[in-house]
Amino acid sequence: MATTPASTHLPVLDVPAVESTAEALLDLDAAGEVVEVPPTLRGPAELARHLGVPLAAVAATAVLRTREDRHLFVISSATHPLVAPALAAVLCEPELFRGDDADVLRRTGSVLGAASPLGLADPLPTFVDVALAPHPEVWVPAGHPHAVFRTRYDELLRLTGGHPVELG
Template sequence: MCSRIAPLPEGVQRVAAALQAQQHPHMPQMLDAAARTAQQAADALGILLGQVAKSVIFRRRSDDAVVLVVASGDRRVDEKKVEAHVGSIGRADAGFVKSRTGFSIGGVSPVAHATPPVTLIDRELLRFDVVWAAAGHPHSVFPLHPRDLQRLTGAPVVDVVQAAP
């Protein structure tokens, strides 16, 4: 990790403002290397893969809504379980993600979206005292307790991942 002198990217500024508005005690941190994947984030931070709160975006078919699933980095999202909560979903391409969330893939934060998403938090994140989420840019992350995800997003904690191997 490093501290940069240059101004923070716009997406990181939005996330920082949202965290500050909700009195979250930890602001985004910039990493030296990109953390576009959960594994890259875990390696950069020196944490377990499961401690990465990855953001997975889907597109709800009925109304074109953004569906955000925040899941543990060591788990695979089960689309059928997601559909049981939100209805039929499809894949979201990079253009959809950027235009609807305001973030590029690899930097999608669980907060400060351009369009409020339908959000689900996977219960597997509760295994950890601290998790790390993307903060609006592939080089930016912030720490939080998994229960803080509920407070910051208003989302339910549910089972939306495949069983552990």
């Protein structure tokens, strides 16, 4: 794995969801740690350039809901737009709905688009895009729009208890 980009300690690292992610990484003997990224970065492409990795190695996260009001967590590559109907077909669900801001916050303690799959009070069934697998390092949201953590695909599956899924 490449070295972690330098960052300074700012209040982002004191956000409860980010703290929970950092604690989970330690508790689970993960290789990476939470890194703060500049607030001036806009979107996954700029984040990938900042981290020095391909866009496909940057993960996006989403909380989805089934018709029966069960929730699940999805981690996809930034190059694979999450299409809920396609994923519903893969998971043999009649329909999946994206969580709104309030739902994501309630389930993860994070805002929409920055949800971490780690440190959740109530872990969710997690599905991880196989498009992330070829990359030696994967960068995942850590509970705040300006915080990420580095991991490997196999480690991400272990950390989340996730299931590989083909999203595209």
